[in-house]
Amino acid sequence: MFDCHVHSSFSGDSDMSCEEAINTAINMGLKGISFTDHLDYDYPDYDDVFLIDFDKYSSAMDNLKSHYNSRIKVLKGIEVGIQPHVIDSTLDVINSYDFDLVIASVHVVDKLDLHNGDFCKSKTQREAYTRYLEEVLQTVNSFENFDVLGHLDLIRRYGCYDNKTLAYNDYSDLLDSILKQIIKMGKGIEVNTSGFRYNLGSPMPDFSIIKRYKELGGEIICTSSDAHKVEHIGYKFDYLKEMLEKSGFTYTAHFEQRKPVFTKLN
Numbered sequence: 001m002f003d004c005h006v007h008s009s010f011s012g013d014s015d016m017s018c019e020e021a022i023n024t025a026i027n028m029g030l031k032g033i034s035f036t037d038h039l040d041y042d043y044p045d046y047d048d049v050f051l052i053d054f055d056k057y058s059s060a061m062d063n064l065k066s067h068y069n070s071r072i073k074v075l076k077g078i079e080v081g082i083q084p085h086v087i088d089s090t091l092d093v094i095n096s097y098d099f100d101l102v103i104a105s106v107h108v109v110d111k112l113d114l115h116n117g118d119f120c121k122s123k124t125q126r127e128a129y130t131r132y133l134e135e136v137l138q139t140v141n142s143f144e145n146f147d148v149l150g151h152l153d154l155i156r157r158y159g160c161y162d163n164k165t166l167a168y169n170d171y172s173d174l175l176d177s178i179l180k181q182i183i184k185m186g187k188g189i190e191v192n193t194s195g196f197r198y199n200l201g202s203p204m205p206d207f208s209i210i211k212r213y214k215e216l217g218g219e220i221i222c223t224s225s226d227a228h229k230v231e232h233i234g235y236k237f238d239y240l241k242e243m244l245e246k247s248g249f250t251y252t253a254h255f256e257q258r259k260p261v262f263t264k265l266n
Contacts, residue, residue, distance in 0.1 A: 001241065002032035002254035002263070003234050005079070005103060005150065005190060005224030010057050011037040012050035014228040018064055024230045025072060031263070032073035032254055033233070034101050035061060040081035041089050044113040058097045075256060077101035079150060082139045083108055094145050101255035103190070104143060105150035109135045114158045125161040133174040140181045147255050148222055149182055151192045151204040164200045168208040179213050188220025188253055188260065189213060191244065193235045203236075207243050214248045220260050223252050241265055 006021055007014040018035060025033040037052055061076035068074050078099050080090050094102055109132055112119040120128045132155040140149065151157070153166040168175055182189060195204040210221070223240050227233045244252065244265060251262040 001030055001223055001234070001237050001252065002034065002073075002075075003030055003225050003227065003237070004034045004077075004101065004148070004222040004254050005036050005192060005226045006033055006233060007037055007079075007226070007228045008035055010035075010052050010060075011228070013038070016227070016229055018060065020230050021227070021233060022064065022068055022072060022074060024233045026068075028234045030072065030234050030237075032075060034075040034077045034254060036077035036079040036101060036103050038079055038081065039090060039093055040107055041086035042083060042111075043081065043108060044111060044116075044118070054093060054097055073256075075100040075254065077103065077255070079103040079105055080146070081105055081107040082143050083111070084138065084142065087143055091145055098257070100257055101148065102146045102258070103148050103150040104139060104146035106132070106136050106139055106154065114155060117158060117160050120155075120158070120160050125159060125163065128159055128161075129155055129166055129171060130174065133171055133178065137174060137178050137181070140178060140185070140187075144185065146187065147258060147260070148188045148190050148220070149178075150190060150224075151194065151226065152178065152189060152209065153205040156200055156204065157195070157198045165206070166209075167206075168212050175209060175212065176216070179209075179216050179218060183213075183216055183218050186220075188222060189218065190222040190224040191240055192224045192226050193237070193240065194226035194232070196236055197232060203240065207247060210244070211247045219251070220253045221249060222254060
């Protein structure tokens, strides 16, 4: 299996070296690892520590690919945080480097940070989840240069609500619109195990949404940890494999040179 969403010390929110991450993946028996460090233009209260020198990043990834070639496949990716007004500047970076994988995520809505709770303040859970999903739908309708949508139900991770579920049946219209557009575009989604370490009790999205994606004709699905520490790489991937099979998937995908490569689950 491949871990398709890993952060390194190139991202300001991780101090894990690429070599630590790669060697951990090798020891776990993973076949590949995709580094997807952050690009989030106009993030609220932005700190320069999050700025990446992408020339240096790209060169380092190329060296790692070559060095570990006989032991594991190392892939050069990026996770871009999309807001409507940063699309052009984000595209400039994407188009300047030979990334294998581009993950598109929504980390900020209406210029309010999800992570610190600002977005959810003064909103009911229904209001917050609906507005977040509306923004995700706007993203997939207006931004095309990505391969995989990141943690589709990210709002669960940071919402200040006792109930941490985002069930398909409660938001089916918006979720169907998002999933249908992703499938129409030939893009994929990830199943992201960070939900477990945030005590959500399931990956992101949960399997009610994964199953619906499959029912609608979705085929491109990546296994991801969203790891920022070595102990999170490949976390609960055996469980993901079992649940993906139960959801009707026979393949997982990873990306090389922006093209999906499929691997049989069995």
